[in-house]
Amino acid sequence: MAKKEKESEVFSKGASSIWYLSEKHHLAILHKRQKEILRPKMALKRLSLFFMALLFSFSLKAQEAYIMVLGIAQDAGYPQLSCKKTCCESMKHNPSKPEYVSSLALVFPEDNTYYLFDCTPDFKKQNLLLRETQKGAELKGIFLTHAHIGHYTGLMFLGRESLSSKNTPVYAMPRMRNFLEENGPWSQLVSLQNIQLEAIENKEVLLNEVQISTIEVPHRDEFSETVAYSIKSKKRSVLFVPDIDKWSKWEQDIKSLVKQYDFLFIDGTFYQENELPDRPMSEVPHPFIEESMNLLKDLDKNEKAKVHFIHLNHTNHLLWDSKAQLDFEKSGFKLAKTGQIVKL
Ligand SMILES: [Zn+2]
Ligand SMILES: [Zn+2]
Numbered sequence: 001m002a003k004k005e006k007e008s009e010v011f012s013k014g015a016s017s018i019w020y021l022s023e024k025h026h027l028a029i030l031h032k033r034q035k036e037i038l039r040p041k042m043a044l045k046r047l048s049l050f051f052m053a054l055l056f057s058f059s060l061k062a063q064e065a066y067i068m069v070l071g072i073a074q075d076a077g078y079p080q081l082s083c084k085k086t087c088c089e090s091m092k093h094n095p096s097k098p099e100y101v102s103s104l105a106l107v108f109p110e111d112n113t114y115y116l117f118d119c120t121p122d123f124k125k126q127n128l129l130l131r132e133t134q135k136g137a138e139l140k141g142i143f144l145t146h147a148h149i150g151h152y153t154g155l156m157f158l159g160r161e162s163l164s165s166k167n168t169p170v171y172a173m174p175r176m177r178n179f180l181e182e183n184g185p186w187s188q189l190v191s192l193q194n195i196q197l198e199a200i201e202n203k204e205v206l207l208n209e210v211q212i213s214t215i216e217v218p219h220r221d222e223f224s225e226t227v228a229y230s231i232k233s234k235k236r237s238v239l240f241v242p243d244i245d246k247w248s249k250w251e252q253d254i255k256s257l258v259k260q261y262d263f264l265f266i267d268g269t270f271y272q273e274n275e276l277p278d279r280p281m282s283e284v285p286h287p288f289i290e291e292s293m294n295l296l297k298d299l300d301k302n303e304k305a306k307v308h309f310i311h312l313n314h315t316n317h318l319l320w321d322s323k324a325q326l327d328f329e330k331s332g333f334k335l336a337k338t339g340q341i342v343k344l
């Protein structure tokens with residue numbers, strides 16, 4: 001019994017979910033080390049125990065679930081097809097790089113599996129990107145926000161002409177499920193059982209102790225509802241809202257949500273009014289980043305740092321203008337970055 005108690009004192013859990021040696025045990029090791037100068041054999045044994053404990057702590061750390069950002073661009077990606085404006089032309093002359101369409105992966109290193117939040121036209125490349133970090137990771141399911149092209153069309157790669165997956169669970173709202181069941185080529189994924197449609201409304205999906213749930217969001221819902229995803233482990237919470245018309249149309253208060261969640265990836269499609277000189281922006285409403293920053297300006301530094309803008313349109317200068325990016329950094333808000341990892 002006494003021996004067991006001693007073992008339990010070896011580790012204490014830090015706030016950042018990393019496991020540390022407890023102070024008491026650390027002091028005990030130091031004290032014993034003084035005596036062990038005279039007893040080299042014992043010292044060797046103690047040292048090997050210490051390194052075993054250290055190894056154990058690293059293996060625990062490696063098993064933690066995490067979120068990885070797989071893309072930050074609006075539905076049509078960056079650069080956009082045939083765009084001859086500075087935004088996409090500038091790619092030829094400066095170090096800006098192509099950006100994949102916005103998507104998150106929820107990764108479970110313990111069984112080397114992952115789930116996608118939105119399945120984009122860049123799915124193939126995003127799968128490769130993920131596997132650079134998580135070798136051989138296997139796709140276990142997909143959560144869809146809505147039926148605009150950047151958010152679900154990657155499903156085509158699960159079909160007969162490509163992976164031909166077997167009953168990959170695809171979580172979606174009722175109209176979204178109906179849209180996939182009733183319209184080709186998506187209906188073929190259902191009839192050939194490449195995908196298995198799963199309800200996501202009014203429930204929590206529990207994956208290895210990570211809770212996934214939806215919050216409905218006002219958006220141009222021509223083909224389906226639109227949802228935000230809430231992803232909560234026992235230690236951290238993440239909110240994903242890639243598309244929304246305006247914060248004022250939502251029954252949720254974004255300011256309160258920033259306080260509730262540890263990490264937020266929110267709609268940063270456009271930076272400001274008049275960004276699309278050739279068409280009325282009311283046709284494609286989104287909260288401008290300027291508006292969002294103004295709405296959240298009273299938050300303290302730590303809270304502002306939780307807010308990460310994602311789903312940037314090619315016209316949004318934060319995607320390609322390094323000077324604008326530097327100025328934006330001073331605001332305290334963040335831009336989501338492809339490859340960024342959030343430990344859960
Ligand atoms: Zn979108
Ligand atoms: Zn462009």
Ligand SMILES: [Zn+2]
Nearest residue numbers: 146148219243
């Ligand atoms: Zn949309």
